[in-house]
Amino acid sequence: MKLADPIVRFITGTRTKWVVLAAWIVITLVSLPLTGKLNGITTNDRRSSLQAGA
Numbered sequence: 001m002k003l004a005d006p007i008v009r010f011i012t013g014t015r016t017k018w019v020v021l022a023a024w025i026v027i028t029l030v031s032l033p034l035t036g037k038l039n040g041i042t043t044n045d046r047r048s049s050l051q052a053g054a
Contacts, residue, residue: 010016
C-alpha cells in the first residue's frame with residue numbers, strides 16, 4: 001500500500017481540488033460564448049417534426 005500513498009495523496013490533495021475548480025471555470029468561460037451560436041442552428045418548430053397528415 002505504500003506505493004499507492006503518493007498517488008492517493010496527489011488525487012485527494014488540496015492543490016488538485018483547486019486545479020479541478022479552475023478547469024471547470026475555464027471550460028465554462030470558454031463555452032459560454034458558444035451557446036449563442038446554437039440559437040442560429042436549432043429550430044424549435046414542432047410542425048417540422050410531425051408527419052404531413054397529423
